[in-house]
Amino acid sequence: MNNQKIPKPTIKRLAVYHRCLENMLFSGKASVSSKDIADQLGIKASQVRKDLSYFGEFGRRGVGYSTQQLLDSVSDILGMRKVWNVCIVGMGNLGMALAAYQGLSKSSFFIRALLDNNPSKIGIPIPNDLSIEPISILKNVVKERAINMGVITVPAEVAQETADALVDAGVQGIVNFAPVRLNLPDSVNVEEIDISVSFRSLAFSISLRSGRRRRE
Amino acid sequence: MNNQKIPKPTIKRLAVYHRCLENMLFSGKASVSSKDIADQLGIKASQVRKDLSYFGEFGRRGVGYSTQQLLDSVSDILGMRKVWNVCIVGMGNLGMALAAYQGLSKSSFFIRALLDNNPSKIGIPIPNDLSIEPISILKNVVKERAINMGVITVPAEVAQETADALVDAGVQGIVNFAPVRLNLPDSVNVEEIDISVSFRSLAFSISLRSGRRRRE
DNA sequence: AAGTGTGAAGTCTTTCACAGCT
């Protein structure tokens, strides 16, 4: 255990370990080694151990980790014991897809509100007992439903103002799917998911490969 | 210009510069400096210059870059002059959302096929002159429509076999939305987009912040 | 004066390698 600052990549990997441990527990593995996890994810065992070492000592030397205990510890580290109340702003295709996405509800993320400005969408009922509400009531909704996380799936042009509104309403974190860099106070955490950048960088990698000459 | 290997983060940023330059050109800026771009994205100007320097010299000292020329150069670097024919496998909510996503069609990505195994979905017509076809014809479809990129939006349990099928059919790159690490030959490039990991790591960052004590 | 291109320095992250526990 040490008191250093946590590397960003470590955070991402912890989230991956969490899922990996869930799967391993589900398939009946009562104990795991760092190598078990590492092999599953295509990384080095020492990386797994180093990542965990930022937060404490969870294993037993010569033995490994109790799957259940390690999962619990990682859940704690990630803040998965807390309830995360989420609102989605922008009910286009992507917003709708997220509203229905199972992967979130399986974890401790609960979607509490779906907001959009398009009058023709207001009121549309969604499977989850939710319906689409106007963005104008954002601030009230966030207060009343104790929402602490916002998801931005609006068009790029209005993403910044949407983010400002979310921050003003009091959310602590934002997942941003809009293709713009948001300018926000650093009291608010932002996670960017940029789909078209992923496609473009994949295109680059392929081109690089097929275009390369003169490599021994 | 130099012959070193390109850092992964550089690739991602190039894709971001591309969009940034598009916006700048659209808003009438005929020339840009590395600082213009950097400020827009919240990074350092030297980072922008270093990234570009892996590929050549695109600017004029004391002047900056021609927006149009730099955009063209970056397009070339990213392989955006090529036509990317894409198929989406797994027409759940996310697959449907991607099929309708404007951000891709605006670039050089063309969705040529939508595949699913669910008999009740086969044949459903989609806005874009496309309809959902059975995965069994994947190999033919990839050949006939010269598809070089596959998108995986199937459930985690069948993601690996879907990936294998895509590789067997001959795609060069895969965008994987399924929450599993794919095991593939390294002749194939993979880009992972893991939505629930992003939510979890956001939860972590928020927890870290509010939970921290003993910091000067 | 303004702005690029780039070695060199600095920082961050991963991997090694080994002491120490079971």
Next chain:
DNA sequence: AGCTGTGAAAGACTTCACACTT
């Protein structure tokens, strides 16, 4: 013998700082 936890070494990436060009 097997596996963790962790300093120290290696490697990757970013930032500095300055020569150079317009």
